Amino acid sequence: MTRDFLKVQGKDVPGNMQAYLQYYNLNCSGVEHSHEFFRSRSNEEIFIQSFTPAAPRGVCYVLHGYFDHSGSMSQLIRHLTSLQFQVVAYDLQGHGLSTGDRGAIRTFDDYVDLFKEIMERYRKKADQYSVAIAHSTGGAILMDYLLRYGGMIETAVLVSPLVRSHNWHMSRAGLILMKRRVTMLPRVYKRNSSNLHYLKQVKEDPLQNGRIPVGWFQALVNWQNVLENYPDSDKKILVIQGDKDKTVDWKYNLAFIKRKFPNCEMRIVRGGNHQLLNEREDFLKQTFNCLDSFIIQGNGD
Template identity: 35%
Template sequence: MRCQFSLLKNQPFRRTRSACYLAARIRRTIQCRGGYWELQSKDISEHEPLVTSKESTHDPACLFRAFGLTLAPKTHASIRLIRIGQFDIAVYSFRPHLNPIKGQILLLHGYILHSLCQAPLISHLAANGWEVISIDWPGHGLSSGKRANISDFSIYADILSSVIDTIAPDSGTAPLHLIAHSTGCSAWIERMRSGLPDPFNKVILISPLIRNAAWYASLTGLWLAKRIRWILVPRIFRRSSHDPLYLNTMKTDPLAPWVLPIQWSQSLLEWQRKLHRTHPFERTVTVFQGTHDTVVDWKHGLRTIRRIFPRSSIIQCKGQRHDLLNESLPARTMVFEAIDRMLAPPIDPNSDSLNA
């Protein structure tokens, strides 16, 4: 316990506490505007470092600029807070100035990240005529909740269902697709396990989390942490991309947690056990997976995906790491172009090969 107290006094804890305060300040700013903040594309068009004074961080546009989000003129960008259970969930919308739009894409981020970490993909999709909707999971980004924690993975699925119910009326007849990364994939899989109807035309999973890398070592560490009654551990920064600019942005992310709760790892373990009892689904999914991923146990993950989704299509990206959506520019461009091809409507409207 003495070591734990020492941990709570050091820089990782102070940075995590600062992230909590920053998120809370921005939430209060949005709530003062009725829970909705609209931004102009001209206000977030240039990349600049985030200034973390109280005055500047009251404006969410500062965060958009810090993460390099670039939007075409007249793109409608907004953040709204939706109360789901005990959480205030931040929901982002990026709608291009087109009539009609191609459709909607729900983008789900991974663990200890947030929506703006996916800025390159958001910029790319919006520029190509898609409305992008993204959320921050509880305890991540601008959403409320204990930082980087969840008591049960079913909560992720419940929040996903509530968000779907919120955006479904807006989609009309336009297609609704899903792109999920890491823990975002876990949330969608858990929702599928619940038996709820799946509203997505196409589902793309990026580096899905089934279990983390060095799984058995992690189990040993979890057991030891529980024995000595640790509730928090320092975050270990991993080189999850070959892009040095992205890695530097992650190191300086003012919303990132730097101490992680043991509870989240326990919840992952319990969810992993549930997957063993999951029956296969006929749902077609496409999976992108880097072969140098050191964050998730990707070989085990692909075996599990093939078992649960026998009709899945697996695309292995040789030499690439976990954050495929933020990889080096050549690799990222290849992934984005592949996503574009998958989202494109079929040439022949009578073709049965829509999900081929």
């Protein structure tokens, strides 16, 4: 299967949305699906899709992590629609079917600006119950948005959120040594889930990226320094974290988030890895149980 099975870089391949939905297991029974490519203010074509069950109880915005795309979040999307939530998911710039240099970003502000633009575009009703669920780098984006803007999201969930990456100090030292000499690194496919079928799928996924621009990590370092200076938020959020995660520095990250969001709730999935939304069945069930009680309680049910 090649990457051109759907509209890519402005070229339309008729009739292949069904192939995309089937490939990523996004055919949800009784759910209306729509998609579009819209040109963002930064002049990228952003792939965005929505999944709408009959009589939705609210809307949930889904943000994926680095390297991934909205198709990688299929288990979460299917679960949310089974709970009668409308789901809005999009591919970050430089990811999936959106345009942009693969995996690259000038500044994390560009990620946050795009999310804000999508919120303004898709939030049609002022009284609509709005949830955001974000994984990893998506969690970094959502945290920044909440600390700066906050108001349009009532309930927020961070899954394995990124603040610092694993081996942070060693990575920063490596960045200094590589600067101006290396611009791109090969991706190492980590065993970040105990779901072996998922790990195999990632390596075969035509929308995954196999290289890491060094500038992305520099943007992460710069972003963390900015995040530290934002005022704290009294918003009640949920953080779900696996204690076997070796993608992010999760102990530091949880302490940092607790300082910035003192009213947050935290749930540890014992034995869970970084990809909690693509873990084996028992860990996935624990993750969804934490998620369900929080977002449904937030809706007043």
